[in-house]
Amino acid sequence: MMRISTSGTRRWMLGTAVCGVLITGCSGGGDGGGAKPQAKPAAEAKPLAADALRPLLLTQADLGSGYVQVQEQSGEQKFDDISVQGCPALEKLGQSGEENMFAAKAEASFTYDRDATLGEEVHSDRPSVLSSKLRELFGAYTSCPTYTMTSGTTPIEVKVSKSVTPELGDEQFAYTSTMELPSGAQVLKTMAVREGNVAVMLVGAPALVDRHIKTAVGKLPAGS
Template sequence: MKPQAKPAAEAKPLAEDALHPLLLTQADLGSGYVHVQEDSSSGKFDDVSVQGCPSLEQLGQSGEVKMFAAKAETSFTYDRDATLGEELHSDRPSVLSSKLRKLFGAYTSCPTYTMTAGTTPIEVKVTKSATPDLGDEQFAYTSTMELPSGAQVLKTMAVRKGNVAVMLVGAPALVDRHMKTAVGKLPATG
């Protein structure tokens, strides 16, 4: 009888400074995109709460601000009113997989919920979305928020490739158009 082969060791997370060169750039996206500088310390989500979706409420209460070992992010506007945000996360593949499943599972567990930003209640409708056949795992949903200025539709899609996951959030057409490019910038997995 042959000895059993040991399972391959899981890839370690990349450091944050190794993620930055993998982010999309204006050159990757083409004309019409403007890079947006964001102040990450502004606490822009401090006064946002969720009602009517227990799994999302629980996710918010668990305070998983730092879900993964490393994170890098960037965002762009297109044609002045459309946005595209990108987050890269790195961790061991099993951790990325289980936490992305939990995150996307929570967001797609309730077809509707209410999000309160400050004192303004916003009705949100969520539907699961199709994903392209990229990377090792894919997750996507589309949310429609009923804002005082009208409905805003955002698509959130994540693709995990080994120990890195790319997440795009923004106008559905922009997310669909640029996901393949974003995944193409990730390192090859061995």
């Protein structure tokens, strides 16, 4: 059984992975004068600070009528009673704890017409780190088509499937999860787009995520 890490997982159960994006040069021989010096790796963009990420979050003005922003709870309050069984990749992810943290984060949550939700996180780190951890995270959550999540003493069956992503940013990731709750099935879509050293993640009703992901990505700094 895996206890979900508050540092690596939000309410929408995001996850991470690996892709080195450092550009390395090539070396070659001259006509008789020896090898050319090897090109230096391109310098990666540094992470932005949390204060610089907050203005990048969606606002009620961006979303339109019907949305109400809600106060965030601390990570400890949100996840200290949630565990997962039946998915080895998620168990391994939960054990990594602080290793799944990005350098900086800002977040916001909204309700829509009272019964729908939309959550957003904006993360920043070096591009190679963001890419690596996003691939690991989304890889873990899409590795098991079904697993059981326990909230307190209530077992919840979860079904997961990969989702199509729009051509935005440098990398895109998405999956849809269906949770069989006592009150009925709830469907959530999780989508992340990385643009350089910043990544935006949305989770909520699939229609809301699809409707607002382009606006969310559009708020990221160009060439970040």
